[in-house]
Amino acid sequence: MDQIDVLKKQLKNAFEMKDLGATKKILGVELLRDSKKGILKLSQHCYIKKVLERFEMVNSKPVQTPLSAHFRLSCNQCPRTEDEKAEMSTTPYSSAVGCLMYAMVLTRPDISHAVSAVSRYMGNPGKEHWRAVKWILRYLSGTADYGLIYGLKGGTEVDVEGYVDADYAGDLDKRRSLTGYLFTLSGCTINWKASLQSVVALSTTESEYTATAEAFKEAIWLRGMVTELGFEQRQVAVHCDSQSAICLSKNQVHHEKTKHIDIKLHFVRLEVSKGVVKLLKIHTDDNLANMLTKAVPAAKLEFCMNSAGICRL
Template sequence: MELSMYVTRQNWWSKALLSVKLDVKTAFLHGDLQEEIYMNQPPGYEAQSDLKLATGEFIYLLLYVDDMLIAASSQLEIYRMKRQFSKQFEMKELGEARKILGMEICRDKEAGKVWLTQRAYIEKVLKRFGIDDTTKAVTLPLAAHFQLSANLLDIAQAIGVVSRFMHDPDQGHWQAIKWILRYLKGTIDVGLVYERQQSSVGLCMGYTDSDYAGDIDRRRSTTGYLFTLAGGPVSWRSTLQSTVALSTTEAEYMAVTEAMKEAIWMQGLLDDLGVEHMTLTVFCDSQSAIFLTTNPVHHARTKHIDVRYHFVRDMIETGEVLLKKIDTKENHADMLTKVLSVQKFTYCKELMNVRAQR
């Protein structure tokens, strides 16, 4: 996906956001280019354009092949940008954005809320695999009784587990996949919710967690992290660690490192989008892992850890990213690393603003 933007620095979420979807007709006929194409302006170059934004306004432009989504706080600015594009391409306006890349968009402008769901896509998947009205829905994406082995955010952890066996699946793995589909059947209207906030300062938060030696076959641990913006998740990951951790602390430390790398990228993205923010904070529920990030002394319990994981110490020392302790029961990322009880799983979804529209 290519993302381009024309933006001025503003407290963007405190304003009403308007959006419109456009389609470029015969986009692929414009694909043969003879000249060199630059994704970023060369240093020192200033674009000359008659598209000038009024003070306090901004425009975000999302482009995927021939589909285009424009969002701004002013209908006038959207009109001016559409007119600018129409000078170069034949455009078709599809009205207010209600769907993009398979995601349905629902807005409550008075309440300042946006829902992103995938109802139509989920219905298509369920129909393909024969999950109909007679199939009973379940409340967890993966249950504790699925002890999957090679011998035999919501669904990220479950998908991560079953995906490890795509090269040689058997009946047990298929039963686990059917369980995930039954979960989707019961949560077809659940989506990501984002809410308008009074201030954008400090609105982005990160959470990280690990599941020590959860992989039955190779005893590797699982890394999970999650970042929220405007109250809802915008970036998350659940993945098996590349090496075996020799302790819970080491597994948590490795997870913190991956989250820190994502935090640095997130801060750069927020800067590019003109979002004012404080230093991004990442929360971890392992006090020993936090201590390890601030202790430069190598001893018998840490000297074997790959040096690439120790860059997190530099990030903490320079203050580029903050790392703070959080209670396990309040850790959003807990659901990305292990199978939880129904109560804890539901609570994690509420913490992340993953809920049905209401």
């Protein structure tokens, strides 16, 4: 009898295997299951409450949007004198933005644009930047029990679908544009991003096309991931509200307004021609990615959130 057999014999009646109770929290994310309805909810309610307590915003008056359109953040609002810098040095700006980032990355796509805006000034924040951070916290104080929900829209078919948008020259400092995209799986949000583009776009078309290229790369990766999980999806649909970007993805003819666009972006055309990803026109009113690139009105934000499965749990 070898050592393995001896060990098995010794452990035969030493313990009894049991299934462990379903996990209710991981990395600060609360998992709420309804097995009968086939629904899974992800929430950071407790985490957000602790953040609000930490920055003394529990009793703050809630606001309806993550960032109001009246905030026009720029480097011109950064402290200029030593006294101003000394005053802002006591403000927990970086800590607050870091806490907001954690919520945004895990369960709150709706604050992506706002967090992207305030995170640009972590090196030297001013009073207006701090007011913007507190505005986001006020928004979270009224939506702390919001989160992602999976299963309501899900049917038997696994289907990845994307939405992409760009805000041309939205960055007031370097006039860079903002890319925003959101992907759903069977109608439930699984992936999102809001970030400044690495180069300065020279036209709205270029900014939209650059955003589309980023979304296509993500679509291809998600398609591969779904395939590895055993689900076959021949083509991923990406919705865009820019007719010019859609035309550029199909038209092989260069003209004066687009010849400056870097050739690397034209891999979009290749993927469209291969049938891996299809770029579809969507009205801007129906584009879920709008909330990732700009400050939208409360009604539009509510529509985007409901459509993306971000709701009160």
